[in-house]
Amino acid sequence: MSEFTDLTLATARDGLAARKFSAVELTQAHVAAIEAARDLNAFITETPDKALDMAKASDERLARGEGGVLEGLPIAIKDLFCTKDVLTTAGSHILDGFKPPYESTITQKLWDAGATCLGKLNLDEFAMGSSNMTSYYGPVINPWSEAGGNRQLVPGGSSGGSAASVAARLALAATGTDTGGSIRQPASFCGIVGLKPTYGRCSRWGVVAFASSLDQAGPMTRTVEDAAIMLGVMAGHDAKDSTSAPMAVPDFRAALTGDIRGLRVGIPKEYRVDGMPAEIEALWQQGIDWLKDAGAAPVEISLPMTKHALPTYYIIAPAEASANLSRYDGVRFGLRVPGASLDEMYENTRAAGFGAEVKRRVLIGTYVLSAGYYDAYYLKAQRLRTLIARDFDQAFEKCDVILTPTAPSAAFAIGEKMDDPLAMYLNDVFTVPVNLAGLPGISVPAGLSADGLPLGLQIIGRAFDEETMIRAAGVLESAAAFTAKPGRA
Amino acid sequence: MSLDKATVARIATLARIKVPEADREALGQELNQILHWVEQLDQVDTAGVEPMTSVAAMTLPLRPDKVTDGARADDILKNAPGAMHGFFTVPKVVE
Numbered sequence: 001m002s003e004f005t006d007l008t009l010a011t012a013r014d015g016l017a018a019r020k021f022s023a024v025e026l027t028q029a030h031v032a033a034i035e036a037a038r039d040l041n042a043f044i045t046e047t048p049d050k051a052l053d054m055a056k057a058s059d060e061r062l063a064r065g066e067g068g069v070l071e072g073l074p075i076a077i078k079d080l081f082c083t084k085d086v087l088t089t090a091g092s093h094i095l096d097g098f099k100p101p102y103e104s105t106i107t108q109k110l111w112d113a114g115a116t117c118l119g120k121l122n123l124d125e126f127a128m129g130s131s132n133m134t135s136y137y138g139p140v141i142n143p144w145s146e147a148g149g150n151r152q153l154v155p156g157g158s159s160g161g162s163a164a165s166v167a168a169r170l171a172l173a174a175t176g177t178d179t180g181g182s183i184r185q186p187a188s189f190c191g192i193v194g195l196k197p198t199y200g201r202c203s204r205w206g207v208v209a210f211a212s213s214l215d216q217a218g219p220m221t222r223t224v225e226d227a228a229i230m231l232g233v234m235a236g237h238d239a240k241d242s243t244s245a246p247m248a249v250p251d252f253r254a255a256l257t258g259d260i261r262g263l264r265v266g267i268p269k270e271y272r273v274d275g276m277p278a279e280i281e282a283l284w285q286q287g288i289d290w291l292k293d294a295g296a297a298p299v300e301i302s303l304p305m306t307k308h309a310l311p312t313y314y315i316i317a318p319a320e321a322s323a324n325l326s327r328y329d330g331v332r333f334g335l336r337v338p339g340a341s342l343d344e345m346y347e348n349t350r351a352a353g354f355g356a357e358v359k360r361r362v363l364i365g366t367y368v369l370s371a372g373y374y375d376a377y378y379l380k381a382q383r384l385r386t387l388i389a390r391d392f393d394q395a396f397e398k399c400d401v402i403l404t405p406t407a408p409s410a411a412f413a414i415g416e417k418m419d420d421p422l423a424m425y426l427n428d429v430f431t432v433p434v435n436l437a438g439l440p441g442i443s444v445p446a447g448l449s450a451d452g453l454p455l456g457l458q459i460i461g462r463a464f465d466e467e468t469m470i471r472a473a474g475v476l477e478s479a480a481a482f483t484a485k486p487g488r489a
Numbered sequence: 490m491s492l493d494k495a496t497v498a499r500i501a502t503l504a505r506i507k508v509p510e511a512d513r514e515a516l517g518q519e520l521n522q523i524l525h526w527v528e529q530l531d532q533v534d535t536a537g538v539e540p541m542t543s544v545a546a547m548t549l550p551l552r553p554d555k556v557t558d559g560a561r562a563d564d565i566l567k568n569a570p571g572a573m574h575g576f577f578t579v580p581k582v583v584e
Contacts, residue, residue, distance in 0.1 A: 422523065
């Protein structure tokens with residue numbers, strides 16, 4: 001079985017083209033792997049019949065010498081993307097039974113390219129979380145565990161099911177979404193590659209909205225090459241999303257030349273945060289050395305607003321969430337809890353349908369947008385956002401990409417940090433500034449902690465320069481030669 | 490600034506989320522903790538800084554004001570918790 005599930009998108013595609021195996025065989029192997037790993041709780045909805053039907057159609061197209069970029073390749077979808085007639089929950093009770101009558105632009109592009117759909121993946125409720133612990137459908141278990149230990153670990157979040165399924169060889173690749181680190185942090189925790197594109201690169205149409213000025217979808221894969229291939233399918237202008245950029249999609253895979261001679265790699269001094277484990281600091285230094293050995297030139301840069309990014313994010317994201325989540329009212333879809341009046345029905349439905357973290361963020365968002373407080377909080381945060389983006393603009397005058405750790409820790413145990421929202425928010429200290437500035441970022445697995453858990457390094461690129469970022473990430477990946485596999489794969 | 494029980498009740502009403510009287514005190518404390526933390530932004534002088542309204546350097550595109558989709562009432566009502574005669578149903582709002 002693992003001869004199929006250990007493949008990458010690229011090698012599986014070669015195997016299908018050479019007729020070494022069929023799309024049905026490839027899909028069956030993954031369906032079986034998913035059944036055998038249900039205890040990880042990575043999927044909310046499995047769609048094996050749909051996957052096999054799609055695989056059969058792929059085999060027919062391949063037999064005719066046709067087929068798209070992802071023809072016959074089984075992937076899984078974060079349950080934040082609307083999929084026509086397939087349950088879409090956003091990890092929330094309030095979307096009980098919701099089967100969208102439409103398909104998101106991104107998933108449609110993936111199916112048009114020939115990919116087969118294994119199912120819908122678990123996530124933090126409405127993508128609000130960094131551990132997958134806020135899902136109404138329960139936590140996802142990280143397929144990795146500490147050397148000699150048996151504690152169950154979180155996969156990170158919010159794309160926890162996506163990261164766990166790709167790491168555990170349940171899918172060749174998965175979609176994720178990233179509002180403050182939700183692709184990159186779980187990729188780091190699970191030892192896979194996670195790419196958050198430039199804001200506007202991928203259409204948000206049909207993706208359940210959390211914070212619309214920050215949300216961006218991207219690929220989660222086991223190699224940088226696969227991320228480049230999948231991004232090429234996901235990216236592109238969409239008239240249905242007014243913030244989608246009308247720009248041509250480059251050949252991202254062609255960017256993987258392996259040549260970074262002369263590339264200026266910015267090392268932000270403000271990312272040496274208090275309390276960061278020495279092993280992450282050391283891995284970061286190792287990453288600098290790897291890129292330097294490949295001919296790049298490290299340069300120290302300053303991003304002085306870094307420490308203000310998290311509080312800025314925790315005003316802007318809840319403010320946008322409070323507006324976006326107002327649509328869940330028990331009238332048009334999902335859960336309804338009766339009440340004597342229309343208002344009471346709304347209040348009862350939203351009290352029962354939203355979990356604690358979502359309620360916290362909606363209430364904070366409502367407060368910071370309310371009369372009398374708007375200027376002190378929301379407007380202030382928007383001014384800070386200008387300054388944070390300006391930091392990056394100035395830094396990119398001195399460098400071409402930026403190298404940082406992805407997260408300040410390895411995966412932690414299920415249940416840890418649950419009593420302190422602020423401790424949980426700190427997971428995203430290195431990823432949030434990238435969203436606030438609308439830039440692309442990629443996490444590459446770079447090493448193991450002393451406990452045997454994966455650690456990622458992040459490369460940040462200029463807006464709409466994913467190519468240079470991918471090129472540097474490819475070199476980092478080759479140098480790190482990360483071949484470790486989780487215990488559950 | 491600090492959230493008291495009355496403010497919690499007010500924002501809960503604005504957000505249309507029922508928060509039982511007994512939970513307001515504890516919830517207010519939780520929210521206060523977050524608000525105090527974000528108030529560190531007050532240390533930053535932002536005088537004269539334009540608030541960011543769009544992260545992408547682009548202007549929103551215009552399109553012709555034409556109907557491009559529609560006549561899908563059945564699709565739209567399919568997920569409704571209550572629907573009748575081609576309409577959503579809600580608790581009675583007019584006497």
